[in-house]
Amino acid sequence: MARSPAGTEPVASGKADLTSGSRVAVVVNARGAGLGGGGERARDRGRAAVAFCAMNTIVATVVISLASLLALVSLIGAFRGRAMGMVLLVGFGLLELAVLVLLGFAIVAVAGGEGAHVSKGTLFGYLVGQALIPPAGVLLALAERSRWGTATLVVAGFAVAVMTGRLLQIWQGQ
C-alpha cells in the first residue's frame, strides 16, 4: 500500500526529541484507524486516496510536534524573563503555514468524499480556530514585550497541539 512511507519518519523525529514519544503514538494510532476504518471506501477509490489520508496524518503530526516544541521553547523563554524573539516569531509563522496546509488537505479530503462520519462544523471549527491561534498569540506577544508575552505563546502552542490531537481523534471517529 502506498501509505506513509517509512522513510519520512526519521526525518521528522529529528525535529523534536522531547515530544517523540507522544508523536509516535499518534502515528501508530492513525495507522490503525486508517487501515480499519478507511478500508472499505478507500478500496473503491483506489490507492491515491489512501496515500492522501496518510499525508494528512503526517501533516497533522508535524503540526503537533512543531506546536509542542514551540510551547516548550516559549516556556523556557518565559521562565528566563525574555520577550518574544526572532526564533519564536519565525517558529509561529511556520506553525501557521503548517496549520493552513492541514486545512487545505482537509478541504481536499472532504471535497473528495472522505470523512463522511465527521461533523463538518466540528472539523472546520477546529481547523479555522487553530489557524487563528498563532497570529493571535503573536499579536499579544508583540503588544506585551515581557516574559508575559512569551507566556501567551506557551498557551498558543499548547492549544494548537491539543486541538490538532483532538482533530486526529475526531477524524478517526473516536
Added chain:
Amino acid sequence: MSAPIGTGPGRLLIALYGLFAVAAGSRAVVQIAGRFAEAPLAYTLSAFAAVVYGLLTVALWRGMRGLALVSLGIELAGVLVIGTVSLLAPAAFPHDTVWSVYGKGYLFIPLVLPLVGLYWLLRRR
C-alpha cells in the same frame, strides 16, 4: 486602584480567557445546534460559561475592573456549584460542561483561573 489590569500577567489572562471563550462558545454552538434535546441543562450551561469568559476577556482588555470582578465571582461560583452538583448528582449532567467536576476535562484550569484572576485584580490597593 488605577493599576492597569490588562498588561503584564494580565495579558496572559486575556489570552487564556479568550481561548476559553472561543472553546466553550463553539462547543456550545455545536451542542445546541446539533442535539440540544439530549442535555439541555448542560448545553445551556456551556453557553453561559462561554458568555462569562467572553465578558472577562473584554473586561480585562478594556480595563473594566468592576465588570471583571463580577465576572470572576460568577465564574468561581459557577465552577464550585456546578462542580459539586455534577459530583453529587451526575444524572443531572449526562454530558460534560466546562465546569463539570470542577473543570476536570480542561485540566482544572476553570477552577484555578478565577482564583488567579481574583488575586491579580485584588493584589494591590
